[in-house]
Each structure stands twice: as C-alpha cells, then as structure tokens.
Amino acid sequence: MSTLSLSGAGILAVDPVPWARAQMAFTLACHIILVPLGVSWAFMALVANWRAIRRGDEDALLLAQRWSKYMAVTFAVGAVTGTVLTFEFGLLWPKFMGTWGAAFGIPFSVEGLFFFIEAIFIALYIFGWKRLRPWPHFWTGVPIVIAGIGGTLSVVAANAWMNEPAGFTLNSDGEVTDVDPLKVIFNDAWPYEASHMLVAAYLVGGFLVASAYAVGMLKGRRDRYHRLGFLIPFTVAAVATPIQMGVGDTLARWVYDNEPTKFAAIELVPETDSDVPETLLGRLSSDGEVTGGVQIPGLASWLSDPGTGTSTVVQGLDAFPADERPTTGEVNTVHLAWDVMVGLGTLLFLLSAWYWLAWIFRRDMPRSKLFLRIASVAGVAAVLAMEAGWVVTEVGRQPWIVRGHMKVEDAATGNEGVWITFVVVVVIYLALATTVVLVLRSMSRRFRGQADLVDTDVPYGPRELLEEPEQEAERIGG
C-alpha cells in the first residue's frame, strides 16, 4: 500500500470489491423505485389534466395538481439519488470507467439531454399551474413524458451494452481504440431490455399510484375523486401488464439464445441437456445437484423454443469454465429472483384480467373489497417484481461487468475505505426513505384536511410572522 488507506490504519482496510458491489446494488435498488414514478407519473397526471380541461372535470384537475406536487418530491429525490449513481461509476468502478468510458459513456451523453429536458419542463409544469393558461400549461407536461421514455431507453442502452458489449475495437493492450457509437447504443440486447424496462416503468408506476387510492377507498373514501385517482393509474398498469408478459417472454428467449450462462442460472440447469424441466423454487447445492422445488417436466426446454418443443437443448452451467459463470450462490439468487418476478408478474396479470373482465361484462371496475385489498398491495408487489428483474439481469451477468471482457473484481476501486462509505450511504438512504414516506403521507393528510390549514409556502419559521395581509384576509374570508 503506497498511500495511507482511508482509515489510516491497516486494521480498517478491507477488500473493497464486495463493499463496492454492495453499495452499487443498494443505491441502485433504492433509485430504481423512484424511476417508474419519474417516467410514468407525468403521463398519468397529463391524462387527468386533459380530462380536466376537456370536460371541465374538477376532480381530475385536483388530482393532476396534487400529483404534480407529489412528483416534485419524488423527482427531486430521484434526481439526487441518480446523481449518486453518476458519482459511483467513478468512485466505485474507476477501472471500468477508465477502460470503457469512451463506449459506455455514449448512451449517458444522450441521456443527459433527456434529463435536461425533464428537469426543465417538470419545473415549468409543477410551478406553472397558477399563472400559465390551461392549454399551454398542459403542453409543458408533454416533454416530461417524452424525456422519461427517452431517458429510460438511453440508460438501459448502457446496461444492455454491459450484457452485450458491441461497437468498439481493442488494441493488443485491451484499450479501446475505436468506437462505433450507433452500435454501442443499439446493441443487440437493447431493444429487448429497454422495452422491458420501459413497460415496467408504466406498470410499476401505475400499480404504485393506484394502490394509494385503493387504500383510501378501503378506508371508505369512495368519492369520485378517489375513484378517478384509482382508475387512471390502474388502467395504465392494466394495459402495461399483458404487454409486459409478451415483452418479457421475448426477452427470455433472447437470453436463451445469447446469454447462456444467465439462462442456465435462471432455469437452474447444472448440466447441458434436452427435455429440461422447469424448476419452481428449489436450489442448486454446492455439489451441482438441484434439490427441492417443484419440477415441471420438459417445460424449460419447451419454453426456450416451442418450435422444437421438449427436445430443445438448454446449455447447462457445466458448459462454461467455473470462473466465467455465476457462482452457486449467485445462481440460486438469480433463480429465486426469477421465480419472484415471474410469480408476482403472473399475479398482477390475473389482477389486470379481473379488472378488464369486470369492465367488459359490467362496465365498471370490480366492486368487491377483495379486489381493492389486492390492488392496495399491487404497488409493492410490482416494485418487488421489478427489483427481482434487475437482480436477474445483474447477478446473472456475474462475474462480468462487461460480459466477456472485464470482470467485476478487475473494475473496482482500490480504495479500502469503501466499507465506510457503504455504511454512511445506508444510514443516509434509510433516513431518506423514511422521510420520503413521511412527507408524502403528511402531504396526503394535509390535502385531505386542508380546510382548516393555510399553506404558507415559506420555508420555516413561526407562522404568525409569515402571514401576509392578503393570506390573512383569505383565511378570514374563506
């Protein structure tokens, strides 16, 4: 060690690789919860806004206005947690960035454009309610939706590139000497991964917002306002869910064709074979045997390529050197995450089907309390499914950070104090998460009980000093 470690004492110097992985995973897992809200909530607010202007619907107007206030909080937190990820690329993975930045950075430069557009127009939309005229104000919201879609497609392009690196030339020292930007962005994995994440953003955002109103309805707030607050996001989610089944299935088949180690981990296949069973739950033991779980004969082969049916050969983990495929522990993580994603996805699909059937046969949403009860946990379920999906993508790629080119352990920082930053980050994020939930709840409570409260909109200070004569008059008068 040529320089002082962060702690200044060898005893506190710890191998950075596992801590860097843990910190990246933790901060990404937190940030990704805010992503769907950032991408799809503006769309849902615009639907309500459109309805409000077109039909003079006061409930829809109130929804759109309040949603935009919630969005102000979730977007701000999403922007700063996203910034942390930007810094972490360098702080945790400097060797990865130093070697691959010229290629990997390209999708992010495009994403920067979309982030700009999003940040500008979300400010116009959120702050413009009072003084802009209704239609121009509505149109300031549209670029947010477009930028959300563009941003998702760009960021996922970077992640897809890590799975399916393309568009660069290396010299004999392994340095990037030439780059084809279009091949980097439009790498082979991109269409599948990006569409899967984009649909997920609408699916998760829809279920998450709808679940808040489902809770409200269960508590007896069955007015038109709450009904609309449920119907708009739930409809978005119920459209996205069946689409996601198709997109996910296509992506899985692409992984079968192109990322065989990940696929072997997903399907828990230790040895190359045909007529491979679909194993639900279960685990791979350290001696390479599959134990436990429920096996459905031949289904994994059949799903991989229905054309050849159960005789489809699935490559097993043993087809690859041990240091070029996920470890047994990682395989079990991937397989469990896969089961969670597909299981929850299927339940959400059934919930959506229930909703659509009720509309088709009764021209109304399902009336039963059971439906609302399930809908009220669908938001959390959708978040879990999305998190599980990311675990499948990321852990399934191990041990690679750039598949086939660079391993995670070779990409990490040499800084031995990472464990300290990990601990600090976890503490701050837990406090942050708690505060986000408390703030959103207090906003909701305030919106409901606002008749007797006046929003001062002044940062802090005793209220009596802040009341301006105008507000005073309003309070007395109103």
Add this chain to the structure above:
Amino acid sequence: MDDAVAVVLFVAVTAYAVFAGADFGAGFWDLVAGGAARGARPRALVDHSVGPVWEANHVWLIFALVVLWTGFPEAFASITSTVFVPLTLVALGIVLRGASFAFRKSLFRTSERRALGAIFAFSSVLVPYCMGAVAGAIASGRVPAGGEAGDPWSSWVNPTSIVGGLLAVTIGAYLAAVYLIWDARRLEDESLVEYFRRRALAAAVVAGVVAFAGIFVLRSDARYVFDGLTSRALPLVVLSALCGTGSLVLLMRRSPRGARLLAAGAVASIVWAWGVAQWSYILPTSLEVSAAAAPSATLATLLVVFGVAAVLIVPALALLYVLDQRSLLPEEGVGSRPAARESTPTS
C-alpha cells in the same frame, strides 16, 4: 476534436458555476440568515428564487461528468480514484441538499422545517467547498495520470485546494446575493433588496481577497497553473477582475441589472482562466488533453450531442428562466386551497 470536447466540458463547468453556483450560494445565505423569526423573510426569498430552477441547473453537473468520463475516461478514473473522499462528500451532500430542500416545503411543522432547512443550508456550503478542493487538487498536479490513485488526503487538503474550496463558497455566495437582489426587487421588497445588497458587497470583497491571496498560494503550490494565469490566461484574469470591480461599483450605485451580468461574467472568466492556464493538460502536468481523449468517433458523438443540446436545451432553459423572471412560476401546484382554477386565467 479533443480540444473542442474540452471546450464543451468547460462550457458545462462554467454553466454549472454561474447557475448552480448561485443556488449553492443561496443556501449559504440561508445558513447565515439567523434564527427562525429573523431569517424567515430572506429564507422565503431563497426558497422562492431557487425552487423552480435548481434541478435544471443541477443537470449541468451530470452533463459535465458524462462529458468527462466519455471524452476523457483516463482523467475521470484518475480523479475519482484520487479525490475519493471529497467527491463522496459532494455526492452525499447533493443528496441531503436536494432532498431536504424538496421536503422542507412539504412539511408543516416549524421544527421539521428548521431541521431540514439546516441540512439544506449546511450541505450548500459543504458541496461547493469540496468541489473547489477537487479543482485545487487537479490544478496543483496532485492527481496522477493513468487512472492511478494519488494521495487520498493531501491531494485535497493542501493550500491550493483550500483556496479552491473557499473561492467556490465565496463566489457562490456573491453570485447568489447579486441574483437575490434582483429577485427581491421583482417582488418589490425594498428592505430585502438592501439586505442582499449589503451582503453582495461583503461577499464580493471577500471573494476578491480570496482570489488575490490565491494567486500567491498558486505561485508556490501550483506552479504550472500560476505560470499560465500570469501569461496566456492573463487577459481572462484581468477581465474577471474588471467584471468583479464593475459589479461592485454598480452594486454601490444601486444598479442591480448590470451588476448581475458582470458578476456572472467575473465567475465565468475565472473558470475559463483556470482552463486556459492549465492548457494543454487535463491533469497538469502528467496528462495532456490529447493523450486522455477518447477515440474520435466518441468525441464526434459528444460534439453532436452538444450541438443538439444547444438547439434544444438552450431555448428550453431560456423559456424556464424568462417565465421564472416574469413571476409566471410562483409556486408548486396552486397552494392547497381546493378552489383550484379560480386564479388561473389571469395572465
């Protein structure tokens, strides 16, 4: 082409310094505004002034980081490996600052608002200090080439970094005070105009003193940049001094419009002076811009992206600032009164 991308990088850094720097500075004035009662009105102005624009201004930082890691990956790896500690503080400070700023408006109790306000204000000072310290680490040649890590402590705890950190905090405070005069005038609050005018004058003098003292520090601690500042970058240094003095005079003569432009000009030219002074190095004096540059297709892509940004983003930003300046972006939503659209069609 590597030169052009380096210019793009500095445009982003300049925009961040001139726009977001003022948002940080506003946090500084929030921090020193005194107790809850005394500081209420300046804080309300800070809130009103920063609210609609800080996120858009913040994107310049992301943009600069992306241009740096895509265009000059080796330099990025060296910087993040060496100044790990201050950059971590920057990242966490940005989280605390942005989140607490967004939260405090949404909370009702004074105690909660005060706690979050304190976090916002404290991190508004910590973040620019650390960024300035990082700039000092780079300028004084303490970040080695080759994606290697320099000393984790002395790289950013040294005379040049201290000057950089103090300069970042003071010029942010100076910019913010000048901008806030303008905002106070817009709201026709004469006592706040005077409040921030006095503070702008004080900050201008302090920033000037730090900058002047900094020259002597650089002479002994960052020789390459010092030589640059006193030769090829000298016109920019003089320009910055002229702008700074000019804005000071205008402030004293109570002419805030010109003062605002000149203040921004002073900050922009000092950033450019730094860039020109350390030319042709991206990491003086171990890594040249040309040696650190990514393959030409990557650089071309960055230039195209920047061109698109100039066409799309600049007008959008202009729209945001113009609407904000015309008080068309008064508050989030419509307040919490349910009678929603009654006041909408007035404009």
